Amino acid sequence: xxxxxxxxxxxxxxxxxxxxxxxxxxxxxxxxxxxxCHYNPFGNGPLNDYGRGVAATGLAARFMIPxxxxxxxxxxxxxxxxxxxxxxxxxxxxxxxxxxxxxxLEQEDQPDPKWINMQAEVSLSANWGKRKEWILTASYxxxxxxxxxxxxxxxxxxxxxxxxxxxxxxxxxxxYRVNQQLGVYLGKTDKVFGIRIPDHNIKARSATRNNQYASxxxxxxxxxxxxxxxxxxIFLEDExxxxxxxxTSDAGSGIATKFEYSLNKRWRVxxxxxxxxxxxxxxxxxxxxxxxxxRVGEGSSIMFEYGLVDTAIKNADTTTAQYIYLxxxxxxxxxxxxxxxxxxxxxxxxxxNETHNFGPGVQWFPLxxxxxxxxxxxxxxxxxxxxxxxxxxxxxxxxxxx
Amino acid sequence: MAIRILxxxxxxxxxxxxxxxxSAKKYLSLAVKANAKKQYSRSNQxxxxxxxxxxxxxxPGQILYLYAVNLQKLGKHKNAIYYFNQTIKxxxxxxxxxxxxxxxxxxxxxxEIPKLLKxxxxxxxxxxxxxxxxxxxxxxxxxxxKFFKICxxxxxxxxxxxFLDNINKKLDVMEKSKRSFEFFLYAGRIMFNDRVKIKNSTxxxxxxxxxxxxxxxxxxxxxxxNYYKGWQASGCAxxxxxxxxxxxxxxxxxxxxxxxxxxxLEGGYFWRTDNESTRLGVSMPIFYRSGLYSQPxxxxxxxxxxxxxxxxxSTGFQLPLVELEIKLxxxxxxxxxxxxxxxxx
Numbered sequence: 001x002x003x004x005x006x007x008x009x010x011x012x013x014x015x016x017x018x019x020x021x022x023x024x025x026x027x028x029x030x031x032x033x034x035x036x037c038h039y040n041p042f043g044n045g046p047l048n049d050y051g052r053g054v055a056a057t058g059l060a061a062r063f064m065i066p067x068x069x070x071x072x073x074x075x076x077x078x079x080x081x082x083x084x085x086x087x088x089x090x091x092x093x094x095x096x097x098x099x100x101x102x103x104x105l106e107q108e109d110q111p112d113p114k115w116i117n118m119q120a121e122v123s124l125s126a127n128w129g130k131r132k133e134w135i136l137t138a139s140y141x142x143x144x145x146x147x148x149x150x151x152x153x154x155x156x157x158x159x160x161x162x163x164x165x166x167x168x169x170x171x172x173x174x175x176y177r178v179n180q181q182l183g184v185y186l187g188k189t190d191k192v193f194g195i196r197i198p199d200h201n202i203k204a205r206s207a208t209r210n211n212q213y214a215s216x217x218x219x220x221x222x223x224x225x226x227x228x229x230x231x232x233x234i235f236l237e238d239e240x241x242x243x244x245x246x247x248t249s250d251a252g253s254g255i256a257t258k259f260e261y262s263l264n265k266r267w268r269v270x271x272x273x274x275x276x277x278x279x280x281x282x283x284x285x286x287x288x289x290x291x292x293x294x295r296v297g298e299g300s301s302i303m304f305e306y307g308l309v310d311t312a313i314k315n316a317d318t319t320t321a322q323y324i325y326l327x328x329x330x331x332x333x334x335x336x337x338x339x340x341x342x343x344x345x346x347x348x349x350x351x352x353n354e355t356h357n358f359g360p361g362v363q364w365f366p367l368x369x370x371x372x373x374x375x376x377x378x379x380x381x382x383x384x385x386x387x388x389x390x391x392x393x394x395x396x397x398x399x400x401x402x
Numbered sequence: 403m404a405i406r407i408l409x410x411x412x413x414x415x416x417x418x419x420x421x422x423x424x425s426a427k428k429y430l431s432l433a434v435k436a437n438a439k440k441q442y443s444r445s446n447q448x449x450x451x452x453x454x455x456x457x458x459x460x461x462p463g464q465i466l467y468l469y470a471v472n473l474q475k476l477g478k479h480k481n482a483i484y485y486f487n488q489t490i491k492x493x494x495x496x497x498x499x500x501x502x503x504x505x506x507x508x509x510x511x512x513x514e515i516p517k518l519l520k521x522x523x524x525x526x527x528x529x530x531x532x533x534x535x536x537x538x539x540x541x542x543x544x545x546x547x548k549f550f551k552i553c554x555x556x557x558x559x560x561x562x563x564x565f566l567d568n569i570n571k572k573l574d575v576m577e578k579s580k581r582s583f584e585f586f587l588y589a590g591r592i593m594f595n596d597r598v599k600i601k602n603s604t605x606x607x608x609x610x611x612x613x614x615x616x617x618x619x620x621x622x623x624x625x626x627x628n629y630y631k632g633w634q635a636s637g638c639a640x641x642x643x644x645x646x647x648x649x650x651x652x653x654x655x656x657x658x659x660x661x662x663x664x665x666x667l668e669g670g671y672f673w674r675t676d677n678e679s680t681r682l683g684v685s686m687p688i689f690y691r692s693g694l695y696s697q698p699x700x701x702x703x704x705x706x707x708x709x710x711x712x713x714x715x716s717t718g719f720q721l722p723l724v725e726l727e728i729k730l731x732x733x734x735x736x737x738x739x740x741x742x743x744x745x746x747x
Contacts (some may be wrong), residue, residue, distance in 0.1 A: 060612025296719045297680050298676055299676055302719050302721070328717060328726075328729075330675055330680050330719070331676040342741060357726070360715060378739065380593055382593055382616055383643065383645075384645075384658065385658040386645050387647045387660065388647075
């Protein structure tokens with residue numbers, strides 16, 4: 001399995017391919033809608049040709065690239081072999097994300113640092129038709145056994161089965177754009193909820209059942225204009241997967257919606273709603289959020305989301321969780337951002353038990369296909385149990401895409 | 403190209419106007435040749451043998467032009483400008499007035515401006531440009547822009563538009579480099595984690611207990627800044643409630659809702675990384691905190707008043723009306739985070 005994966009990586013690396021770097025923070029560069037750069041109108045997954053070009057020519061830095069190589073050339077190189085986006089009918093891509101975690105910095109006896117392979121994904125996409133109205137995408141993620149390892153390299157990631165690859169089809173769908181505004185997508189996609197940031201550990205994602213494993217099969221409808229994007233999704237439980245293996249709660253079925261409206265060229269506001277039922281545990285989740293993204297200056301941005309998640313377990317009281325997500329990306333230089341993250345989370349609003357996380361960080365795209373990120377996270381807890389010491393963690397991330 | 407035009411004019415002029423005087427003709431010819439060889443000082447020396455440049459009344463415009471060009475090449479720009487002006491006054495006054503009118507109406511026609519006048523404008527503009535770049539006096543920038551604009555509109559030299567761009571860029575930088583004071587008010591949520599000591603009054607043993615405070619901070623500050631960076635001093639007074647817990651003599655100590663108040667003062671430096679809308683700052687804060695911790699029987703709480711100092715970083719984003727600021731500070735045993743709304747005046 002590992003050899004096959006390695007061979008695929010090499011093969012696709014040689015042929016050039018697609019990538020996946022387009023975040024909602026790029027409203028700071030004037031990109032409001034995900035569909036501009038992604039096949040999926042709500043983001044994540046493979047980039048379209050335009051998105052690839054934008055990443056190369058406007059978003060990533062030009063580290064070690066001589067001036068003689070113009071942005072136009074970089075844009076051409078961002079596409080498939082020989083700079084011809086349509087050279088192959090099916091466009092492959094590879095994504096890798098690795099995370100270095102050093103937690104408990106406040107402790108005298110600090111735990112060992114960890115390296116976690118968060119994503120090792122191969123995707124194939126096709127886009128055809130007179131208007132390029134048909135879209136077919138499949139993304140296969142393989143997390144090699146013991147991928148969350150200690151420096152000794154002999155321990156599986158917490159909660160993960162030892163010596164067993166964690167492989168699954170993260171996303172697959174067939175999409176049809178009825179016209180420029182309306183699109184219908186059938187298959188497995190991320191749920192249409194909230195701001196789709198890559199930080200899956202943020203409560204705005206994890207507490208709303210939108211973590212890295214939460215994609216679900218179903219039907220998604222997107223209607224978008226220059227001023228707004230609206231989405232509705234009916235999703236089903238993915239019976240083909242053993243979700244416990246992924247150390248996440250069992251998937252459910254339900255609906256998810258999102259509506260985003262551009263108040264002006266710099267500011268977007270929206271609301272989102274998700275209702276999910278998990279059969280086995282007879283648990284219902286009801287999440288709603290208000291979100292906003294704004295461009296500041298010439299390349300900076302602020303994203304904010306406030307949400308409530310009601311969890312109703314059979315024969316138990318309904319609890320309401322509350323979260324705030326606030327993240328700013330300050331443009332320092334082309335490809336370089338100073339990131340400030342703040343999140344607040346309380347698992348039950350009827351209790352006094354709040355967690356506040358603050359984090360300065362740096363995000364750097366030295367070249368197209370490379371992203372590095374370093375975040376320091378300070379976590380404060382306020383609860384009726386008294387006071388607890390702040391915790392500190394360092395998170396370093398490497399993201400490569402081919 | 404301008405030099406070639408100049409030389410041609412001078413030679414023609416010399417041949418016609420000074421044919422009667424052999425020595426003058428000789429010196430003028432030498433002056434032209436010296437100019438062509440880039441021997442500008444020598445060229446002016448030859449001209450000075452024929453004319454007294456202290457009084458320009460009797461000096462033909464072309465001679466003044468050559469003299470001015472030489473001065474300009476020698477870096478004597480103010481003198482060069484004087485003689486270029488004299489050239490215009492002597493020889494091209496009507497054309498000059500007409501050109502200025504056309505410039506005002508944005509109707510400059512290169513065909514209607516004599517070539518030597520266009521060259522005069524070009525050189526004069528360069529002199530104004532050089533003086534502007536060294537003095538940063540906007541008056542010279544405006545004059546340089548005027549003559550480069552004529553030059554550009556008349557199609558005399560391709561470099562004129564580049565000069566115009568450079569002047570505009572430099573003016574922009576000058577404008578953005580201007581320092582000014584900015585007063586601001588702010589209010590926000592302050593959250594900090596610090597320690598107090600609990601002491602057994604009998605045995606004298608002490609233990610450190612953790613205090614988590616959540617409150618509101620109201621403050622003001624002053625910035626001395628330009629478009630790119632600046633200095634800032636600010637302070638706020640806060641009040642809030644703390645939860646404390648710890649252990650001493652194997653006994654748990656816990657208290658919630660402890661009234662806490664204090665001051666946060668800081669001075670620091672900041673950069674505006676993405677035009678005036680953002681701010682990334684580093685500062686040195688001094689933090690004073692006082693809490694009304696209750697003392698269990700047989701124990702005393704120490705450090706109810708505490709002063710600490712350290713380092714802070716902050717980011718600011720200008721939104722409509724207010725600026726959003728997030729600040730993180732580490733001050734000895736105090737970790738602080740603030741989210742503020744800042745009103746800049």
